[in-house]
Amino acid sequence: MSQLQPIKGTHDLMFDDVRRHRFVEETAFEIAARYGYGEIVTPVFEATEVFKRTLGDTSDIVTKEMYTFETKGGDSVTLRPEGTAGVARAFISGGLAQQTPLKFFYRGPMFRYERPQKGRQRQFHQIGVELLGVAAPQADIEVIALAAHILKELRLAGTVTLELNSLGDTESRNVYRDVLVKFLSARKDQLSEDSRGRLDRNPLRILDSKDPGDKAAVAGAPSFAEHLNGASRDFFKEVQDGLSALGIAFKVNPALVRGLDYYCHTAFEFTTDALGAQGTVLAGGRYDGLIQMMGGPSTPGIGWAAGVERLAMLLPEIAPAKRPIAVIPIGEDEVRVAQDITARLRQAGFTADIGYGGNMGKRMKRADKIHAAVAVILGSDEVRDGVATVRNLETGDQVRVPQADLIRHLAAYK
RNA sequence: GCGGGUAUAGCUCAGUUGGUUAGAGCGCUUGGUUGUGGUCCAAGAGGUCGUGGGUUCGAGACCCACUACUCGCCCCA
Numbered sequence: 001m002s003q004l005q006p007i008k009g010t011h012d013l014m015f016d017d018v019r020r021h022r023f024v025e026e027t028a029f030e031i032a033a034r035y036g037y038g039e040i041v042t043p044v045f046e047a048t049e050v051f052k053r054t055l056g057d058t059s060d061i062v063t064k065e066m067y068t069f070e071t072k073g074g075d076s077v078t079l080r081p082e083g084t085a086g087v088a089r090a091f092i093s094g095g096l097a098q099q100t101p102l103k104f105f106y107r108g109p110m111f112r113y114e115r116p117q118k119g120r121q122r123q124f125h126q127i128g129v130e131l132l133g134v135a136a137p138q139a140d141i142e143v144i145a146l147a148a149h150i151l152k153e154l155r156l157a158g159t160v161t162l163e164l165n166s167l168g169d170t171e172s173r174n175v176y177r178d179v180l181v182k183f184l185s186a187r188k189d190q191l192s193e194d195s196r197g198r199l200d201r202n203p204l205r206i207l208d209s210k211d212p213g214d215k216a217a218v219a220g221a222p223s224f225a226e227h228l229n230g231a232s233r234d235f236f237k238e239v240q241d242g243l244s245a246l247g248i249a250f251k252v253n254p255a256l257v258r259g260l261d262y263y264c265h266t267a268f269e270f271t272t273d274a275l276g277a278q279g280t281v282l283a284g285g286r287y288d289g290l291i292q293m294m295g296g297p298s299t300p301g302i303g304w305a306a307g308v309e310r311l312a313m314l315l316p317e318i319a320p321a322k323r324p325i326a327v328i329p330i331g332e333d334e335v336r337v338a339q340d341i342t343a344r345l346r347q348a349g350f351t352a353d354i355g356y357g358g359n360m361g362k363r364m365k366r367a368d369k370i371h372a373a374v375a376v377i378l379g380s381d382e383v384r385d386g387v388a389t390v391r392n393l394e395t396g397d398q399v400r401v402p403q404a405d406l407i408r409h410l411a412a413y414k
Numbered sequence: 415g416c417g418g419g420u421a422u423a424g425c426u427c428a429g430u431u432g433g434u435u436a437g438a439g440c441g442c443u444u445g446g447u448u449g450u451g452g453u454c455c456a457a458g459a460g461g462u463c464g465u466g467g468g469u470u471c472g473a474g475a476c477c478c479a480c481u482a483c484u485c486g487c488c489c490c491a
Contacts, residue, residue, distance in 0.1 A: 005482075060489050064415080082491080110491080115415080117485060126491060194488075210487085269491095280491060307491030330449055364451035372451090379449055393451065 009114070009122025019321065020312040021125070025107050028127045028150045028306070035146050037105040037129055042086035044109060048076040053294055054085040054262070059202075065112040079111035083128045083305055084287070085294075091132055092296035100133025100299065107308070119278030119310050128284075128305035132291070135300040137235050140266040140286060141242035143302050147282055148248050150306075151270060155316050160270040160281055162249065165256040166236035167204075167264050168228045170289070176227035177203055183221050190217040204257040223254055235265055262289035266302065275310055282306035324351040325413055326367030326393075330360050330379035338378050341388065341406065345376075348407045350414055367393065373413050376406065 006012060013021055029039065048068050055062045067079040080086055083106050096102060107127045114120060129146060131139050144162070151160055167173055181203050188196060192211040199206070207218055228236065243250055250268075258267050267285035275281070284304025291299040325345060329338035338354055345352040353370055355363030360377075367375050377389040377398075388406060391398035401409045 008482085065489075112490080114489065115487095116483090120490075124491070128491090277486065277488095278490075283491065305491055310491060326451090328450085360449055361447080361451075364449095366451085368451045375451075377450075381449085389449090391450075396450090396452090398450085 007122070009116040011121060011123075016318075017312070020315050020318055021308055023318050024154060024308050024311045024315065025125075025127055027153050029105055029107070031150045031153055032103075032105040032129055032146060035103070035142065035149075037103040037146075040087060040090065040104040040106050041108070042083075042090050042106065043080075044111075045077045045079050046086055046089060048078040050085050050089050050294075051078050051081060054088060054290060055082070061112065065114055067111045067113055081112045082110055083108070083126055084130060084290070084303060087130045087303075088290055088294055088296070088301070091291060091299070092294060096132075097297045097299060101139075102130075102132045104130045104132070106130075117277070119275045119307070119313065121309065125308035126305045127308055128303060130301060130303035132301045133299055134302075135288065137238040137242065137266075139300075139302050140239045141246070143284070143304060144239075144243060144266075144268055145246055145248060147268075147270060147284070147304055147306070151282065154311060156272075156281075156311070156314055159274055159314055160272050161251060162268060162270050163253040163256050164240070164243075164250045164266070164268045165253055166225070166228060166232060166239075167258065167267055167285070168224070168232035169235075169264055172228045172232045173204075173264065175229075176222075176224050179222050179227060180204070180206075184217060187217045190214075207257050208255040218255075225254060232265065239266055258285050262287045262293055264288050268304070270306075272314060274314055278307075278310060280307075281310050281314065321371070322351050323371050323373035323413070324353045325410060326353055326355065326363075326370065326372035326375045328355045328360065328363045328367060328375050328377045330377065333380060334378040334383055337383050337403075338376075341376060341378070341403065345407065345410070350407075350410065374410065376410075 029037075048066070051066060052062055061081050066081055068076060069078075070076055087104055087106060091097070091102070105127070106129075108125060109123050110126050111123055113122060116122060129143065131143050144164075148157075148162065151157055168176065181199060184191065184195075184199060184203065184206060188199070190213045191199070191206070192209065192214050195206045195209055195211065195214045195217075206214055207221070207224075209215065209218070240250070240252075256267055256269060263285050265286040265288070268283065269280050270282040271279045272281055273279060282304055283306075284302070286300070286302040288300040290301055291297065327338050327342045327345070329335045342352050342354045353367075353372070355366055357363075364375065372393055375391045375393055377391060379389075382388050382400070385400075386404075387400045387402050389398050390401050390406075390409060
């Protein structure tokens with residue numbers, strides 16, 4: 001047992017784990033590119049203020065989950081707990097308001113000081129998209145369609161469910177908020193301690209509490225849908241109609257809320273019951289107030305983020321890694337020739353590996369271990385005759401091939 | 415921050431009501447095959463039983479504390 005362990009809540013990714021991880025990221029980006037999204041890479045840390053302002057001073061993320069520290073220069077910086085704030089900051093600092101609409105895809109590590117459990121790490125990875133500058137419901141439809149498309153491409157269409165809700169515009173939300181607070185205040189004794197605190201900070205969050213008392217109190221509450229004004233109602237209907245027209249199935253969930261103030265209109269989540277408590281796999285919404293709240297020009301936006309580890313866990317078997325060609329010099333005298341052949345194979349686009357040492361048996365074992373499809377064996381006889389012994393490691397068949405013909409002969413293994 | 419579970423070989427785990435030299439499978443090394451892997455056979459290496467304390471004639475096992483991991487609550491992707 002080594003005493004040297006990774007930091008709590010962090011993991012080393014290797015072998016198949018990395019391949020699943022990359023498969024998620026690359027598939028997502030490839031699909032996003034078809035929708036016109038370009039990748040944006042923002043720093044993994046920002047001025048603490050960037051997150052405080054965007055996430056709200058009362059959110060759990062800001063109040064207890066951020067990795068915040070002071071630099072040698074005395075500035076407070078924070079490892080990003082999510083991706084939207086950094087993109088919004090880049091939008092403002094880059095003066096990109098003139099170039100809307102803009103579509104960004106991002107991926108990378110996020111950091112939250114939480115208690116780790118299944119599907120929840122302290123360093124985890126997200127992929128996400130942001131569409132900035134489009135106020136029309138068409139943007140909501142496209143962004144959700146993109147998410148659905150990616151999940152389908154990952155062969156997860158059958159494992160996830162899309163839930164949808166509308167938070168309305170500011171006017172609707174303020175009206176409903178007051179109604180809800182009044183209703184719940186009258187039933188304060190039924191509420192959990194957490195939810196009593198939320199009454200002031202985040203009353204909408206009480207709607208999706210799992211606490212039995214909260215659920216009972218909320219059961220008879222006036223519905224958000226009835227308090228949407230005409231414009232908000234029309235907006236939500238257009239989103240729903242658009243999704244239906246594209247054949248994207250969804251379920252309206254009135255309890256689906258975002259606690260943060262800048263969220264409005266569309267909120268959505270793709271969830272699964274295959275991951276225990278951490279069922280949300282991809283979630284997002286419209287945030288028309290965000291850019292302005294950060295000090296930029298008023299710009300509508302909508303986006304989502306997905307947890308790469310969670311998606312990777314759900315992934316069915318992925319395609320096996322490409323099988324390499326093993327080049328095996330029998331003794332030290334053949335190493336030079338083997339290196340030359342290996343280099344030529346690699347230049348020609350093959351995946352090739354060379355046995356590093358030991359006797360031939362060892363090198364053959366190594367070839368088997370890396371799942372080589374074929375071995376190119378070079379002994380003194382072969383070198384003398386300018387040939388190589390090509391052994392099919394599946395069937396055991398082997399033939400002598402002139403070294404000059406190797407690339408053509410091995411074409412099937414490319 | 416609050417609960418539950420677990421901790422024995424590199425990995426996955428077994429280990430009887432507490433009893434003398436702590437086991438298996440896989441993996442690893444070597445040999446059977448000094449120019450042939452995967453299969454097979456044989457041998458071998460590898461463990462202060464998470465750490466510290468306690469109970470006992472005797473602790474891997476029982477008790478306490480700590481640490482780590484893990485699963486829930488919470489939060490969220």
